[in-house]
Amino acid sequence: MGVSTGLDDGNAGEALSSYLRTQATAFLRGLGLRGDDEDTADALLRGSARRIAGVLHTYGVLTDPAWAEPMRTELGWLGATLGREPQYAVRLGRLLDALRRLSVLAPAEEALTAAAAPLPQGADGGAGAEPAGGARRSAGAAVAARGTVPAQSSGPLAVGAARAAALLERQLTLARTRAHSATLQAMGSARFHALADSIALLASEVPLTARAAEPADQVLPPLAGQAHTRLADAAGTLPLRRAGHPYNAEAVQAALGADLTADLQDAPWHQVRILLRLSRYAAEVPGAGGHGDPRLAEAALVLQRHHEAAESAAAVAAAARTPRIAPATAYALGVLHADQRHEVEAARFAFSRLWQS
Amino acid sequence: MGVSTGLDDGNAGEALSSYLRTQATAFLRGLGLRGDDEDTADALLRGSARRIAGVLHTYGVLTDPAWAEPMRTELGWLGATLGREPQYAVRLGRLLDALRRLSVLAPAEEALTAAAAPLPQGADGGAGAEPAGGARRSAGAAVAARGTVPAQSSGPLAVGAARAAALLERQLTLARTRAHSATLQAMGSARFHALADSIALLASEVPLTARAAEPADQVLPPLAGQAHTRLADAAGTLPLRRAGHPYNAEAVQAALGADLTADLQDAPWHQVRILLRLSRYAAEVPGAGGHGDPRLAEAALVLQRHHEAAESAAAVAAAARTPRIAPATAYALGVLHADQRHEVEAARFAFSRLWQS
Numbered sequence: 239m240g241v242s243t244g245l246d247d248g249n250a251g252e253a254l255s256s257y258l259r260t261q262a263t264a265f266l267r268g269l270g271l272r273g274d275d276e277d278t279a280d281a282l283l284r285g286s287a288r289r290i291a292g293v294l295h296t297y298g299v300l301t302d303p304a305w306a307e308p309m310r311t312e313l314g315w316l317g318a319t320l321g322r323e324p325q326y327a328v329r330l331g332r333l334l335d336a337l338r339r340l341s342v343l344a345p346a347e348e349a350l351t352a353a354a355a356p357l358p359q360g361a362d363g364g365a366g367a368e369p370a371g372g373a374r375r376s377a378g379a380a381v382a383a384r385g386t387v388p389a390q391s392s393g394p395l396a397v398g399a400a401r402a403a404a405l406l407e408r409q410l411t412l413a414r415t416r417a418h419s420a421t422l423q424a425m426g427s428a429r430f431h432a433l434a435d436s437i438a439l440l441a442s443e444v445p446l447t448a449r450a451a452e453p454a455d456q457v458l459p460p461l462a463g464q465a466h467t468r469l470a471d472a473a474g475t476l477p478l479r480r481a482g483h484p485y486n487a488e489a490v491q492a493a494l495g496a497d498l499t500a501d502l503q504d505a506p507w508h509q510v511r512i513l514l515r516l517s518r519y520a521a522e523v524p525g526a527g528g529h530g531d532p533r534l535a536e537a538a539l540v541l542q543r544h545h546e547a548a549e550s551a552a553a554v555a556a557a558a559r560t561p562r563i564a565p566a567t568a569y570a571l572g573v574l575h576a577d578q579r580h581e582v583e584a585a586r587f588a589f590s591r592l593w594q595s
Numbered sequence: 596m597g598v599s600t601g602l603d604d605g606n607a608g609e610a611l612s613s614y615l616r617t618q619a620t621a622f623l624r625g626l627g628l629r630g631d632d633e634d635t636a637d638a639l640l641r642g643s644a645r646r647i648a649g650v651l652h653t654y655g656v657l658t659d660p661a662w663a664e665p666m667r668t669e670l671g672w673l674g675a676t677l678g679r680e681p682q683y684a685v686r687l688g689r690l691l692d693a694l695r696r697l698s699v700l701a702p703a704e705e706a707l708t709a710a711a712a713p714l715p716q717g718a719d720g721g722a723g724a725e726p727a728g729g730a731r732r733s734a735g736a737a738v739a740a741r742g743t744v745p746a747q748s749s750g751p752l753a754v755g756a757a758r759a760a761a762l763l764e765r766q767l768t769l770a771r772t773r774a775h776s777a778t779l780q781a782m783g784s785a786r787f788h789a790l791a792d793s794i795a796l797l798a799s800e801v802p803l804t805a806r807a808a809e810p811a812d813q814v815l816p817p818l819a820g821q822a823h824t825r826l827a828d829a830a831g832t833l834p835l836r837r838a839g840h841p842y843n844a845e846a847v848q849a850a851l852g853a854d855l856t857a858d859l860q861d862a863p864w865h866q867v868r869i870l871l872r873l874s875r876y877a878a879e880v881p882g883a884g885g886h887g888d889p890r891l892a893e894a895a896l897v898l899q900r901h902h903e904a905a906e907s908a909a910a911v912a913a914a915a916r917t918p919r920i921a922p923a924t925a926y927a928l929g930v931l932h933a934d935q936r937h938e939v940e941a942a943r944f945a946f947s948r949l950w951q952s
Contacts, residue, residue, distance in 0.1 A: 339844065340851040399851045484841035485941035487696065493930045494697040494756045558926045568922035569915045572929020573850045576697075580937055584842035 250457035250525075251450030254297050255440075257523045261286040262440035269434065272425070277324075280421070284320045287313045290437070292519035296465045300457070302445040312433045319424045322417035329550050330410040334403055336550075336577055337570070341399045398566030402574060405557055405567060454525035462517070462526040469513040473593055476506055481583075482590035489583035493576050497555065500579075504548045507586065511541035537592050544585035551578035607814035607882075608807025611657050612797075614650060614880045618643040619797035626791065629782070634681070637778070641677045644670045647794070649876035653822045657814070659802040669790045676781045679774035686907050687767040691760055693907075693934055694927070698756045755923030759931060762914055762924060811882035819874070819883040826870040830950055833863055838940075839947035846940035850933050854912065857936075861905045864943065868898035894949050901942035908935035 268282030291313035294306045424430055449457065480486055492500035518534055520526055554575040558568055625639030648670035651663045781787055806814065837843055849857035875891055877883055911932040915925055 337851070339848060342848050342852055342856070396851060396853065484944060485937065487934070487937070487941075490930075490934060490937070491696060491699050493934070494694070494753060494927055495699055496753065499699070558922070563922050565915070565920050565922055565925035568925035569929040569932075570851055572926040572931075573847075573933040574929075575926075576930040576933030576937070577844070577847060577850070580842065580844070580847070580933070584844075587841060 248454055248525075249451050250297075250300055250454045251444070251446040253454040253458060253523055253525045254293065254300055254450065255444045255446070257293060258290060258440045258444055261289045262437050265290075265434075265437050266441075280320050280324070284317055286437075287317045287320070288515070289519050289522070290440070291317065292516050293523055296516055296520040297458070297461050297523070299461070300447055300450040302447060305445045309433075309436055312429070312436070316424070316430065316433060319421055323414055323421055325549070326410050326414035326417055328546060329553055330407060330414070332546060332550050333406050333410070333554065333574065333578075336574055336581075337399050337403050337406075340573060340577060341396060398564065398568075398570035401564060401567040402557070402570035405560060405563065405571075406553070409557055409560075410553065455527075458523060458525050459527035462520040462523070465513070465517045465520040469510065469517045472506070472510045472513050476510060476586075476590075478590040478594060481586035482594065484587055486583070489586065490576055490579040493551075493572075493579050497552065500548065500552065504544075504582070507541065507544055507589075508548075511538070511545055514538050514541060533592055533595070537589060540585050540588045540592060544582055544589065547578045547581035547585060551575050551582065554578060605811055605882075606808050607654075607657055607811045608801070608803040610811040610815060610880055610882045611650065611654050611807065612801045612803070615647060615797045615801055618646045619794050622647075622791075622794050623798075637677050637681070641674055643794075644674045644677070645872070646876050646879070647797070648674065649873050650880055653873055653877040654815070654818050654880070656818070657804055657807040659804060662802045666790075666793055669786070669793070673781070673787065673790060676778055680771055680778055682906070683767050683771035683774055685903060686910055687764060687771070689903060689907050690763050690767070690911065690931065690935075693931055693938075694756050694760050694763075697930060697934060698753060755921065755925075755927035758921060758924040759914070759927035762917060762920065762928075763910070766914055766917075767910065812884075815880060815882050816884035819877040819880070822870070822874045822877040826867065826874045829863070829867045829870050833867060833943075833947075835947040835951060838943035839951065841944055843940070846943065847933055847936040850908075850929075850936050854909065857905065857909065861901075861939070864898065864901055864946075865905075868895070868902055871895050871898060890949055890952070894946060897942050897946045897949060901939055901946065904935045904938035904942060908932050908939065911935060 264282050265286040268279045268286065271279035271282065291310045294301060294310050294313075298306060477488075480488060489503065492503055514534065514537060518538060554571050558571040558575070563571075621639050622643040625636045625643065628636035628639065648667045651658060651667050651670075655663060834845075837845060846860065849860055871891065871894060875895060911928050915928040915932070920928075
């Protein structure tokens with residue numbers, strides 16, 4: 239496979255290079271933004287890193303593998319590093335929302351609760367079960383105080399919801415802080431600077447193969463088609479018929495099983511999520527014949543939801559392993575875990591309906 | 596309203612009396628069976644007591660209220676008394692089945708677990724959290740030993756499933772034993788003997804009103820129709836549109852809210868279940884124009900499932916309030932509670948689809 243850099247208008251290499259240039263520009267814009275708006279900057283960096291890695295994979299025959307493969311490895315590292323902090327933030331938000339939803343008062347109860355004398359606090363005898371945790375503890379307490387996790391409404395079990403919120407807030411905030419430090423460290427590393435230099439070069443020069451000189455409309459659509467076929471094949475192995483039957487209770491089987499049960503169940507769905515992303519990025523390259531099926535974008539959101547719910551359920555199970563938690567806290571975490579596994583099941587149902595339509 | 600005992604062939608009173616005679620015969624057969632097969636006997640007694648009370652309600656204008664109303668009160672007492680023991684048995688069976696389902700091993704895990712060295716036991720430090728409980732404790736332990744609640748598979752959290760099973764088995768077996776004693780006591784009481792005498796009289800003579808002398812085909816269908824209208828009206832007030840949307844997560848809102856949340860949510864569904872039963876019994880009377888819509892029988896089963904799941908969830912919440920349970924036990928109970936509330940939601944979904952079809 240010879241390397242060619244001479245491009246004709248309308249050939250596959252030009253189309254791919256043009257796409258990579260766009261992504262490289264986004265990446266560099268993200269870098270420049272970091273001082274002002276870290277979240278937006280990181281989203282840009284992450285999005286372009288994923289897209290570059292994705293199309294280098296799908297259109298692998300068009301680029302020099304000795305250049306592309308190490309590049310993809312480094313992009314994978316960066317994407318994973320940058321992805322962690324927002325994942326923890328999303329996870330915490332999802333779990334606190336779920337706890338609020340699971341603790342809502344019926345309207346008549348709100349009136350009763352408002353009218354009632356203060357109920358005994360700490361009735362589950364769990365004082366000291368969780369470390370006090372200073373400022374982070376007070377964040378969870380504030381959630382309870384706002385009445386969104388109404389600890390005062392029904393004694394020990396509802397107290398557990400507020401404590402579970404505080405515990406998750408503490409653990410996931412700590413994880414998020416660590417991920418933030420890891421990101422800062424990564425961004426200051428020689429490894430990152432080398433990668434940024436390689437990406438900057440994408441704006442000027444992509445090492446292409448001879449195949450890249452062939453017409454875009456002959457080369458790109460079959461390669462994008464292969465990506466879509468890989469997606470369709472993987473989706474075809476999913477238990478879609480079962481998932482399309484509501485309340486099949488399959489995803490929740492994992493709730494009291496070993497963690498491995500969930501992992502084995504979820505992995506094929508996560509795989510489809512990644513193949514779906516690759517297929518969508520492949521279709522973004524000009525001339526790839528991307529027909530922009532709106533179902534793919536919707537399916538991607540549904541599988542994203544599946545992934546977040548599965549990861550959130552795992553975080554709840556991890557929190558439940560915290561030593562010396564109060565039984566009421568553990569109970570609330572159990573309810574929350576099952577709830578998130580049902581969200582997993584709901585996402586499978588939605589994907590099943592969407593994919594088979 | 597004069598009382599008439601003179602019946603013409605084909606009049607409403609004769610039709611009702613004939614139905615009541617059939618039920619009285621079933622009741623007396625149940626009484627005779629009690630020495631041999633208590634479960635079958637009690638099911639017969641309960642079924643006929645409910646049916647007699649039901650038709651005396653629906654066809655109230657045909658019988659002397661001074662006789663029918665105290666009779667219905669006594670039948671209600673007997674039905675409730677006899678119903679308790681089987682309810683606890685069904686509840687325990689449902690919850691142990693659910694715990695097994697929630698703890699299943701994926702096939703690959705079974706192999707791993709079989710190959711693995713024994714994992715540490717009691718890692719959650721919960722020794723002594725539940726009283727030992729003698730023989731009943733060993734029943735729960737046997738469930739675990741059979742591998743249906745595989746405590747050995749993933750450390751503290753799965754240990755909780757076996758402990759939750761043992762705790763529920765202990766509590767519900769105790770409740771069942773008490774209900775059994777209460778039944779025996781009731782069956783030996785003067786109150787029961789007076790009721791049995793009244794029922795025996797149904798085989799020979801029902802105190803009817805003048806209205807009962809009118810033709811059955813003119814009197815019974817409108818009364819049965821009224822029972823069906825009451826059912827349809829009550830079903831019409833249910834949130835069927837929302838319930839028909841799968842994974843709406845409404846029923847599980849109650850999981851961490853006050854008990855009242857569940858009660859307020861569930862009560863209208865339970866009410867429809869009772870009206871459905873009354874409507875079905877009314878249609879059983881010959882000449883009532885019962886068209887035997889198979890959807891009604893199916894809907895009754897679905898609402899029965901709704902009721903059992905709701906009561907089971909409440910029993911789990913009660914078990915979670917047991918003092919000094921281990922966190923792993925509380926966690927498993929939380930998962931189980933949410934699971935049963937999802938069963939409630941699944942039953943609402945099924946009813947919604949059925950009723951709107």
